[in-house]
Amino acid sequence: MRALVWHGKEDIRCDTVTDPEIQDPRDAIIKVTSCAICGSDLHLFHNFIPAMLPGDIMGHETMGEVVEVGSGVNGRLRKGERVVIPFTIICGECEQCRRGNFSVCERTNRNKHIADKVFGHAGAGLFGYTHLTGGYPGGQAEYLRVPFADTTHIKVPDSLTDEQVLFLSDILPTGWQAAVHCDIEPTDTVAIWGCGPVGQMAIRSAVLLGARQVVAIDRLPERLAMAEAGGALTINFEHESVVERLNELTGGKGPQKCIDAIGMESHVTPTIPDTIYDRAKQMMMLENDRPHVLREMIYVCRGGGIISIPGVYSGFDDKIPMGMLMNKGITVRTGQTHVNRWTDELLRHIEDGRIDPSFVITHTMPLEEGPEMYKVFRDKQDSCIKVVLKP
Ligand SMILES: NC(=O)c1ccc[n+]([C@@H]2O[C@H](COP(=O)([O-])OP(=O)(O)OC[C@H]3O[C@@H](n4cnc5c(N)ncnc54)[C@H](O)[C@@H]3O)[C@@H](O)[C@H]2O)c1
Numbered sequence: 001m002r003a004l005v006w007h008g009k010e011d012i013r014c015d016t017v018t019d020p021e022i023q024d025p026r027d028a029i030i031k032v033t034s035c036a037i038c039g040s041d042l043h044l045f046h047n048f049i050p051a052m053l054p055g056d057i058m059g060h061e062t063m064g065e066v067v068e069v070g071s072g073v074n075g076r077l078r079k080g081e082r083v084v085i086p087f088t089i090i091c092g093e094c095e096q097c098r099r100g101n102f103s104v105c106e107r108t109n110r111n112k113h114i115a116d117k118v119f120g121h122a123g124a125g126l127f128g129y130t131h132l133t134g135g136y137p138g139g140q141a142e143y144l145r146v147p148f149a150d151t152t153h154i155k156v157p158d159s160l161t162d163e164q165v166l167f168l169s170d171i172l173p174t175g176w177q178a179a180v181h182c183d184i185e186p187t188d189t190v191a192i193w194g195c196g197p198v199g200q201m202a203i204r205s206a207v208l209l210g211a212r213q214v215v216a217i218d219r220l221p222e223r224l225a226m227a228e229a230g231g232a233l234t235i236n237f238e239h240e241s242v243v244e245r246l247n248e249l250t251g252g253k254g255p256q257k258c259i260d261a262i263g264m265e266s267h268v269t270p271t272i273p274d275t276i277y278d279r280a281k282q283m284m285m286l287e288n289d290r291p292h293v294l295r296e297m298i299y300v301c302r303g304g305g306i307i308s309i310p311g312v313y314s315g316f317d318d319k320i321p322m323g324m325l326m327n328k329g330i331t332v333r334t335g336q337t338h339v340n341r342w343t344d345e346l347l348r349h350i351e352d353g354r355i356d357p358s359f360v361i362t363h364t365m366p367l368e369e370g371p372e373m374y375k376v377f378r379d380k381q382d383s384c385i386k387v388v389l390k391p
């Protein structure tokens, strides 16, 4: 089959690889009808996430049709059914899965023995990600083997298009979880840094959850325009001070709720000294991430507020103002998304027309164009916001 394969830093190719086969009774094979490129894939593209190996198949936003099921799937998934595959592989049985903490499932990370040493306790297996999350082949491919397929799936009705449901795999529940983590009250201002696909879903979610005011921050006009269309006020951080503007919009008190939808690759701005500091330290491998936005959020967040971090961080970060965080009594909530915790509710929102996540798609291309589309998405060429690939 054809698949997008990681070969090293900024080197993803569309290769012919061996078709996946059932390896375990709980496996299923799906024929992929649509898949997408995520901001998290860019961290792999830039080789910022350790433990990738040449030959790894990329992709964790995937859907398609079930073409084969193992003997242990026990009728919970059948040939011909249409499914979206969550990026988190879940057993459905362990203590964490029973609590709905799916992204820290205790059984699906097949490199748990190594990941336990690195993280203290391993997270779930993830598709198309690092070997620290199991090294499972991803779904930017013609076919995908789904381990623990009896629980690792979201069934979707034929009445909805691929474009309407594909993002149940990741960015929609990710934006939603980020907003839910804010415990939004009707008097709240929710400030959202980053208007990429995750930020866009967080904006729609915060509006739906009833925030008084949603403020979105980025520098790219097309992304800011999409944020405005979703109901947000916007700040272009290259043109004005984020802190001053947020204080102005909140009577000097700062937003009660702050969402970081950027993560480890915060933009480097020559006029903002700590962004240069982070870039230099990251290049010398003395710091893993560029946490400028975390510092800004802690500074501007109202005392007693909540900081919600869906953005991915990879390791050790410098100059996090713990004194400020502690003295302001700020709560921090974060995590890889517990996808299946939210998808029943989100599928109902899509079916009832309250959310249509397809608004975020700017490019639909054949899988073969994938390597080029990684660059287009990374460089925001052609006003690219979200790429869907068709195998
Ligand atoms: N927690 C999860 O389970 C989960 C799931 C999906 C994605 N993610 C993460 O969410 C993050 C966003 O993903 P995406 O697909 O939207 O990526 P993206 O790269 O398309 O979007 C990031 C946006 O942040 C903007 N930005 C950069 N620096 C900024 C700054 N200082 N202030 C304001 N905006 C700034 C960029 O211009 C860009 O529009 C990534 O870190 C990704 O890995 C996490």
Ligand SMILES: [Zn+2]
Pocket (backbone or CB within 6 Å): 038, 039, 040, 041, 060, 087, 170, 171
């Ligand atoms: Zn993702």
Ligand SMILES: [Zn+2]
Pocket (backbone or CB within 6 Å): 090, 091, 092, 093, 094, 095, 096, 097, 098, 104, 105, 106, 107, 108
């Ligand atoms: Zn589990």
